[in-house]
Amino acid sequence: MLGGMQDFELRVPRLIDHAAREHGAREIVTCWADGHETRTTWRDVHRDARKLAQALEKMGVQPGDRVATLGMNHSHHLVAWYGAIGMGGVIHTINPRLFDEQLAYIANHAEDRVLFYDKAFQPIVDRLRSAWTTITHYVCFDDDGPGGFAAVVAGESGDYAWVEGPERAPVMLCYTSGTTGNPKGVLYEHRSTMIHAMAGVAPWLLSLSSEAVVLPVVPMFHAAAWGLPFAGALSGAKFVYAAVNDPAVLCRLMNEEKVTHSAGVPTVWLSMFQHIDATGDAPRYLRQVTIGGSAAPRSMIRRIMDMGATVKHLWGMTETSPIGTAGARPPHWEEMSLDEQLDHVSKQGQIPFGVELRVLDDAGIVQPRDGQSSGRLQIRGPWVIKRYFKAEADCIDADNWFDTGDVAVIHPDGSMQITDRAKDVIKSGGEWISSVDLENAACGCPGVAEAAAIGVAHPKWDERPLLLVVRKAGSAVTAADITAHLAGHVAKWWLPDEIIFVDDLPHTATGKLLKTALREQYKNHRLASA
């Protein structure tokens, strides 16, 4: 016996239909790379997406084909998402910060048919055009001449009905850039994206509504922009896009457009603080700041809270659409001291309806939620990956658990806290030392610009920590200084066996420490203690 309710496929074009119908006049403001501003609306995006869908069909794109973008945040990019999806295509956002060989691999592996790109990335297109074997059409987003995005859209009528299909059909493709091997593609579905969007607007996650004015600093090429282009249409929020990440521009837009919600990585706020300190100008309307990508320092959280905004950590990954957890306020928030509030917000957040998390030790035993027992973090749920694009096997276990590669604890109140990446954790005498905690503690020592902690083989303890430190310009900080500082912040047995000063440290294309290179470099290093 089935129930008596209506058929309704969870398809992404319903979002832009809704936004145009119920929030049609709500604006999408863009500050472009050259500084000029444009104002469009959800109704306009809906119309232009239909026109773009027609144009894509004329270019020979078929339902299921991938349509790529290489662009910053702007209204044309938003039109490209909904246009490609609306004609049954799969929008594929490419991260322009990747290395050329990754860029070449990704577009070919995805078999992209069309590439929309920003003028700023013309050099990338010029370098890689001959390497990209499947792209037949290149359209520049911010070229207003013939063949540019505006002209392509203007050439169509917009008299178009979205392509229908099953809700499990693919809708978007994002590649993860690991530090080893080729990037891997995550192929989102209409259904997973819709459930993620419906979950995402909730008060405990992005907390969006038609009252919200959102300036997403997170780029549209990063982990589906945390789902904001979808959740924003669902809620009818106003969007303010900046194609450049200059804190002066961001701060001006936040005040001119009365931005209430912002979302980005911590470094955005470091540069914003510098701007505030230098100019006295500060965002005045922010109510919620969502920080993801990596953990925000406690001092950053406090400063944003002092500005009157709620701060939320968002933890997730491309494989999780990407929302895994977010920092919701607990019921007793008002009775907490500032220190307790900061402790709470410093964690990665609570587990929202939809996903489940668990922590496993090395033996595969599920760990208790005691805030102490750390282990590999696993996740499952409707917006979590099952199989990488074109892979021949699933990447989950028989019960759907996906191993995140993070090391975490879960606290008794259900808050999750990342302590390290699994491959970076230092295993000493059967216990785990968090390389992240060591690095953060070391960076708090005056004179230290950057630090990397890696495990080095040790005959007795299996591994022991080696700390590589870049001094601040002009500093003469010593190993003894750093060790003395660390002793006040970490357990004694966590103290590095050796500290080596270096001129710089290697990084990935997205700015993270490239620890694989460091481990390779120091794999035969003999610690003085060994």
Added chain:
Amino acid sequence: MLGGMQDFELRVPRLIDHAAREHGAREIVTCWADGHETRTTWRDVHRDARKLAQALEKMGVQPGDRVATLGMNHSHHLVAWYGAIGMGGVIHTINPRLFDEQLAYIANHAEDRVLFYDKAFQPIVDRLRSAWTTITHYVCFDDDGPGGFAAVVAGESGDYAWVEGPERAPVMLCYTSGTTGNPKGVLYEHRSTMIHAMAGVAPWLLSLSSEAVVLPVVPMFHAAAWGLPFAGALSGAKFVYAAVNDPAVLCRLMNEEKVTHSAGVPTVWLSMFQHIDATGDAPRYLRQVTIGGSAAPRSMIRRIMDMGATVKHLWGMTETSPIGTAGARPPHWEEMSLDEQLDHVSKQGQIPFGVELRVLDDAGIVQPRDGQSSGRLQIRGPWVIKRYFKAEADCIDADNWFDTGDVAVIHPDGSMQITDRAKDVIKSGGEWISSVDLENAACGCPGVAEAAAIGVAHPKWDERPLLLVVRKAGSAVTAADITAHLAGHVAKWWLPDEIIFVDDLPHTATGKLLKTALREQYKNHRLASA
């Protein structure tokens, strides 16, 4: 080509699993009919629901079978919902305020197998037991002796895994009580209920989170309690239930438990205002008051806003799960005058993602959103009915539109405003006169206790309004007084052709004016103007 994300059936037991796992200690407080209070938690409800599922299986209930309740709001009722649903059954909430013949019809039509009931409804059970032909087990919710609910639950281990099944399987059955014909059953599905719950927690609808403390005055037997038992588990809200609707009890609970969210029909607030005026005691922690069932008067909205709470109208019907619209704040709320805010909140609200609304005139032409063009209101969406239980045909048109039987306008900003019931509207000279507007205006005249406006046949105008008025005790208000009052509130051609004073007016079981009886009584009435 399908996408790469996980399989995940949208099944209701996931809600209680989530609530127990992530918000396990959050409380469910009940003030029972005899005044004693109990405190339980989502974790307890989860455990007891599993025990009840086992007990239901022992009673011979099979997946798909209907399990009925005849109860007020309390934690046992909540356990009954999740227990019956968890073992694959269909929870069927019966409205104890219906007439005996309706109660007999409904339980037999539903083929209910088990009935859980409140001691307060023992007389109903005694009267109807012989008429109910399919119920094999009767369990009293608040009988703590052998065979009572607590004993039934205590007899099981709770070692139970929810029954799995398709997401389109039925989960809940609610009957609508029309003024004509037999009640009709609406059979909700796991999927429709889950999408409704995910939509329901959004800031623009119920706006729930684990910070919320909800006192749902809306009964669990009324239109799925507006989805609160589902949305509450999804969000981890604390619930405060009162099995009696005494304003003194409600007010005390609201303050003792720091209730932030309340939901109920307007009359709840009329009696609460009397309590406040009489005692000086008032709810102090309310942040959101959701009002549905019928429209709240402007003065009521203002008084609750003055108490510091956001007021939201919720419009919907059993056939729509029930949320159709809710009164979200527009982006420019802060810049609106109090009068403009009251105008906005007095309407039935905005159209949330998921459902679509349209207004059709008599010729079936879709009307513009101009706030003027009224017509029949139609709705479609994932939580809207397709076919009544056991009906032989769908109740929607080829494009899924369900006719609500309401007459409404949609304003340019997307707000919907109900103007009448379609069958009650008075059709005069090709134009429509709202019987509801006439009655509301008449009730504002000093000396008028209640009024009913109906259309009576007229040779020239097709129909003209007849107003039936019940005077307040001791009042000598005249027809001329009322006409003079009305002239200040409605168009001249809306003025009733005749006003007749009566001692009382007929009502339905749920307290609405029974206009079918009035139309029947006055169908041969010859208006003085005719």
